[in-house]
Amino acid sequence: xxxxxxxxxxxxxxxxxxxxxxxxxxxxxxxxxxxxxxxxxxxxxxxxxxxxxxxxxxxxxxxxxxxxxxxxxxxxxxxxxxxxxxxxxxxxxxxxxxxxxxxxxxxxxxxxxxxxxxxxxxxxxxxxxxxxxxxxxxx
Numbered sequence: 001x002x003x004x005x006x007x008x009x010x011x012x013x014x015x016x017x018x019x020x021x022x023x024x025x026x027x028x029x030x031x032x033x034x035x036x037x038x039x040x041x042x043x044x045x046x047x048x049x050x051x052x053x054x055x056x057x058x059x060x061x062x063x064x065x066x067x068x069x070x071x072x073x074x075x076x077x078x079x080x081x082x083x084x085x086x087x088x089x090x091x092x093x094x095x096x097x098x099x100x101x102x103x104x105x106x107x108x109x110x111x112x113x114x115x116x117x118x119x120x121x122x123x124x125x126x127x128x129x130x131x132x133x134x135x136x137x138x139x
Contacts, residue, residue: 001025002069011068011078012061017043020054021061021104024069032066032106034058040098048098055092055102055130059120060084062104063136067116085115085135096124114138 003011003024012021026033036058038045044054064082072078096102103123110117115137122130 002027003065008065009079011072012064013079013081014061014064017041018057019061020044020058021065024062024065025103027066027069029070030108032062032108034062034065034102034104036102036104038096038098038100038102042098045098050096050098050100052092052095052130055095055122056087056090056132058102058104058122059106059118059130059132059134060136062106062120063116063118063134066106067136067138081139083137083139085137088133089119090130090132092130094124094127094129096129100124102129109133 001023005022008021021034021036023035025035038050044051068078105121107119108116109119115135117135119133
């Protein structure tokens, strides 16, 4: 584990109650991986089910933590602001329930300056829940 729950907010701009990532497990120039346990008091829970928008936000925050961690290893400031420029190829195959642990994997497909095209995949118990591509701009 690279970043634990107690330190994750150092690497992402979001603050409670909008934090959708607990830990950064791996980070390299081309891939990131995070974990997130779904709590009953999550803003995006309805009838014990986490919404699609929370899964998209989980992917975005995994990117923020990954870019923040990789940048900090190069001496850059962690926790920079980032913006979702576009979401495409979104496919939701299932939604997780309260108490489930999400594992989110990011592959950086292309980078031009501060613009990154990524592909994110969210799993729960090794079952794929969602995939999408995002254009992320890191400020």
